Amino acid sequence: MTRKRRIYDGILNALTYLSSGIAVIILVMVLQFVFVRGWSGVNFDLLSKPYWSGNNTIEFPQFKTGAFDRPDHLGDDIAFSEKLGIGLSDGLDAYKEHQVVVEYLDPESPLHHGVVSTAGVDLGKELGLSEGSNIVNLMLKDTDDKIVNVGAQRKSTAEETVAAMDNISEMRKIYFKTEGGGINGSLKATLYLIGLSLVIALPIGIAAAIYLNEYAKANRVTNAMRSSIELLSGVPSIIFGLMGVSVLFPITQLMGIHTVSIILGALTMAVVLLPLIIRQTEESLKVVPIDLRYASLSLGATQTQTIFKVILPSALPGILTATLLSISRIIGESAALIYTMGTFIADRPRLDQGATTLAVQIWSLMSGEQPNFELSSTISIIILLIVLALNVSVKLISYRINKKWSVS
Amino acid sequence: MDSKHHLISEAYQRRKKGWDKFFKGLFWLAGFISAIFIILIIVFIVRKGIGPFLPSYPGGAYPIGKFLTGFQWRQDSAIYGVAFIVINTIISALGALLISFPISVLTALFITKIAPRSLSRIMTTIVELLAAIPSVVYGVFAAGVIVRWVDSLAAMAGFSTYGGNSLLAVSILLAIMVFPTMTSLAIVAINAVPRELVEGSLALGATTTQTNFRVVLTSAKSGIFAGLILGLGRAFGEATAVSMVAGNSMIGPTFNPFNITRTLTSTMLAGLKETQGLDYDIRFSVGIILMAVILVTNLGIHFVKDRIGRSMS
Amino acid sequence: MKTFEIKDLNLWYGDFHALKDIDMDIRNNKVSAFIGPSGCGKSTFLRVLNRMNDLIDGTKITGQVLFNGQEIYAPESDVVTLRTKVGMVFQKPNPFPMSVYDNVAYGLRVQGIKNKAVLNDTVEDSLKKAALWEEVKDRLSDNALQLSGGQQQRLCIARAIALSPEVILMDEPTSALDPIATGKIEELMESLKKDYTIAIVTLSMQQAARISDYTAFFLLGDLIEMGPTREVFHKPNDKRTEDYITGRFG
Numbered sequence: 002m003t004r005k006r007r008i009y010d011g012i013l014n015a016l017t018y019l020s021s022g023i024a025v026i027i028l029v030m031v032l033q034f035v036f037v038r039g040w041s042g043v044n045f046d047l048l049s050k051p052y053w054s055g056n057n058t059i060e061f062p063q064f065k066t067g068a069f070d071r072p073d074h075l076g077d078d079i080a081f082s083e084k085l086g087i088g089l090s091d092g093l094d095a096y097k098e099h100q101v102v103v104e105y106l107d108p109e110s111p112l113h114h115g116v117v118s119t120a121g122v123d124l125g126k127e128l129g130l131s132e133g134s135n136i137v138n139l140m141l142k143d144t145d146d147k148i149v150n151v152g153a154q155r156k157s158t159a160e161e162t163v164a165a166m167d168n169i170s171e172m173r174k175i176y177f178k179t180e181g182g183g184i185n186g187s188l189k190a191t192l193y194l195i196g197l198s199l200v201i202a203l204p205i206g207i208a209a210a211i212y213l214n215e216y217a218k219a220n221r222v223t224n225a226m227r228s229s230i231e232l233l234s235g236v237p238s239i240i241f242g243l244m245g246v247s248v249l250f251p252i253t254q255l256m257g258i259h260t261v262s263i264i265l266g267a268l269t270m271a272v273v274l275l276p277l278i279i280r281q282t283e284e285s286l287k288v289v290p291i292d293l294r295y296a297s298l299s300l301g302a303t304q305t306q307t308i309f310k311v312i313l314p315s316a317l318p319g320i321l322t323a324t325l326l327s328i329s330r331i332i333g334e335s336a337a338l339i340y341t342m343g344t345f346i347a348d349r350p351r352l353d354q355g356a357t358t359l360a361v362q363i364w365s366l367m368s369g370e371q372p373n374f375e376l377s378s379t380i381s382i383i384i385l386l387i388v389l390a391l392n393v394s395v396k397l398i399s400y401r402i403n404k405k406w407s408v409s
Numbered sequence: 410m411d412s413k414h415h416l417i418s419e420a421y422q423r424r425k426k427g428w429d430k431f432f433k434g435l436f437w438l439a440g441f442i443s444a445i446f447i448i449l450i451i452v453f454i455v456r457k458g459i460g461p462f463l464p465s466y467p468g469g470a471y472p473i474g475k476f477l478t479g480f481q482w483r484q485d486s487a488i489y490g491v492a493f494i495v496i497n498t499i500i501s502a503l504g505a506l507l508i509s510f511p512i513s514v515l516t517a518l519f520i521t522k523i524a525p526r527s528l529s530r531i532m533t534t535i536v537e538l539l540a541a542i543p544s545v546v547y548g549v550f551a552a553g554v555i556v557r558w559v560d561s562l563a564a565m566a567g568f569s570t571y572g573g574n575s576l577l578a579v580s581i582l583l584a585i586m587v588f589p590t591m592t593s594l595a596i597v598a599i600n601a602v603p604r605e606l607v608e609g610s611l612a613l614g615a616t617t618t619q620t621n622f623r624v625v626l627t628s629a630k631s632g633i634f635a636g637l638i639l640g641l642g643r644a645f646g647e648a649t650a651v652s653m654v655a656g657n658s659m660i661g662p663t664f665n666p667f668n669i670t671r672t673l674t675s676t677m678l679a680g681l682k683e684t685q686g687l688d689y690d691i692r693f694s695v696g697i698i699l700m701a702v703i704l705v706t707n708l709g710i711h712f713v714k715d716r717i718g719r720s721m722s
Numbered sequence: 723m724k725t726f727e728i729k730d731l732n733l734w735y736g737d738f739h740a741l742k743d744i745d746m747d748i749r750n751n752k753v754s755a756f757i758g759p760s761g762c763g764k765s766t767f768l769r770v771l772n773r774m775n776d777l778i779d780g781t782k783i784t785g786q787v788l789f790n791g792q793e794i795y796a797p798e799s800d801v802v803t804l805r806t807k808v809g810m811v812f813q814k815p816n817p818f819p820m821s822v823y824d825n826v827a828y829g830l831r832v833q834g835i836k837n838k839a840v841l842n843d844t845v846e847d848s849l850k851k852a853a854l855w856e857e858v859k860d861r862l863s864d865n866a867l868q869l870s871g872g873q874q875q876r877l878c879i880a881r882a883i884a885l886s887p888e889v890i891l892m893d894e895p896t897s898a899l900d901p902i903a904t905g906k907i908e909e910l911m912e913s914l915k916k917d918y919t920i921a922i923v924t925l926s927m928q929q930a931a932r933i934s935d936y937t938a939f940f941l942l943g944d945l946i947e948m949g950p951t952r953e954v955f956h957k958p959n960d961k962r963t964e965d966y967i968t969g970r971f972g
Contacts, residue, residue, distance in 0.1 A: 296810075298777065
């Protein structure tokens, strides 16, 4: 080997190392970005909180102050009112506006017993102040019978608000915002969508795979069917979105739904998933030994009996793989759902109405005037963790399938 | 011998044969439904997409010539010209492949032939992880990181950008997104190269590296090519992530990499509010164009490949 | 008594003429062995008898196959019922990936028999007849794939017996087994033939000579000759049979 050759080879090899290095760096950067921007937002409250913060004004028909002790666990930055049993802190919302946040509320606090005072269906309904809320404005009469307004709107600090509270003679009104910025609605919508899509797609996909693998003769019609399904898997997801609103929308209209809806999204996703489910199921049907079919048929079983009693149970791990991959696909999907489920983040999703999945909530957050990177990154982390867990499970299952059939 | 045959009821036998027929029909139906959708998609989208150009369209037909040859897309004044968007789409996808293709092939070669076993496994997992990341997450990454790269690069070159939203940002994003697809197909293709070829080359005194680059890659080229086509299709069809960094220019085409651009998919997602009217329906027309672009480029690449293949043999 | 009467049977796989003008009788409660070099059509012929060839695309059959005097390829003939009367044991042991019990009970269950007592009795009885009961009676709920190869094959025989068929077809049932397991299966066949008619395809001429009452020699899709085993082996009518038996080709 000449010296020149060696240098030349070295450079070429270095190039392959470099390329692989770039791939690693990209992965690290993507993960680093979403974790740095979003990790602080990951907590269990997020899963149960609504996205939209609610505006409430409440009054207190029977108001009595009490005498409360400051709990030991409250930090120094929290101001505590001994008369009302409430702990407040200064906070900032997503738009960097000042907030007076309710950090702690004594179980006996009188502030639990308010009624809604704004006109509307909820007028007169019982509603108390809740932890996590932002006190926008609080109107009270102080011991000098003077009306005092404090709260975020007046730019009062938590200290000032508590000072006013401890000087209270009569409570008038509290205008507060419940905590928003959560993903509860999208999480529910995602689960609904997963459930419904799988209920539609799995039976059709598995049945189609059974037809192709167990019944279809090797002829031109079968080939055409296979190519059509193959083509379907290459269709971009945004085209599936158009398909949903043109091909499938009439079906949901028959159910009396005249807007985008979770049902429409699920029907669309079912079509998206069909090629994947068919391919995975067929793979798992193929590895079931042909001898088992012969054995069953030779015992006077019909083909249907053979399929349900012998073949499908053996193919179950493959079908499970298909299910997990489908869930992964649904969670990651966005373009098709923007068309079929809309982009409005619904806190109480309903099957016959539009809603966002976690992924589409990211899209909604990012395509507004002010992209919300923090919440988007937090949701991204959640999505990534789920998708990762699903992929690892798929690997474990396929490892076990290989082991099973190579032993017997 | 005590026969069990008297226990077998005729009715059960008949019923079970009935079920057998029923299920066979059901399985066939499922296969038929799965196969028919591709046709339904084409028929329905084409039907809805040509609607705006027909005289019967409510509010009057939009001139199809203006649509196909127009170099402006303005939702606000109802001007819809798709020609520059097609050019933009092709440029951004080609840009992505230009970045991604060599890296994919070299990474695939690294994984299959060069890396030690343990490293090769880790790299395979990394490629799989990259493939598993959903496109919105890439979108968030692009809108937060890639645009800043582009912005500083532009500053160095003496250009200003719209916050980094640009043709270059789209191409880099797409390059990352098509990388796993192309790499895994290249890995399959390289693994399929017969060992005899490699051994033959080594026996003639070629170095391992020479063999890898000359023999292995050229023998795997049709599989690598398939990956290229798949990657191109993905680059054309990617929507959400691209929309986050395209910037949606109203005129074009965009040739300056630091300028904002508009792709077919970003057009289909931009300003989606109403679910009827020309502004909505014309998105189906764009959908037709998108499918046509994917189809034509695929056929074109196959044609070129055949020509090259024939001239070489 | 003739269980099967076959007349002018021809079979094609697509363009390939796999069986040519076969005439044969298979007698009840006897063991009939089919021998011949591989690819001669003996296995194909065996599969004619329970219509397993139906499963292969492009198979065409002409001629007559009478089972107890009934044409089994007649349009009104029912293949599912036929297979409950003509059981089959395959080359490689192929138990279902379920428990030993479920394997044996399978045939009855797919005929709609659910009575627990009947199932229990049949499973025990069939396993006894297949000389497997003593080995597995304590592990009926174990997965059948955990049994040894020889045990698996006897389980497959028990599974076939459970339906109390009249005929058991065996397609090289010992080719995947070791000599000891093979010996057990051969013993078993000897005891089974008082209850069942057995047709066996085998590659081993010693096996055919040991266990069968009648032997049929196939070559390139033709039935060269069939007769009592002793005669076929000691004074064959056809030169080709003699050549094959004495090992001139194979």
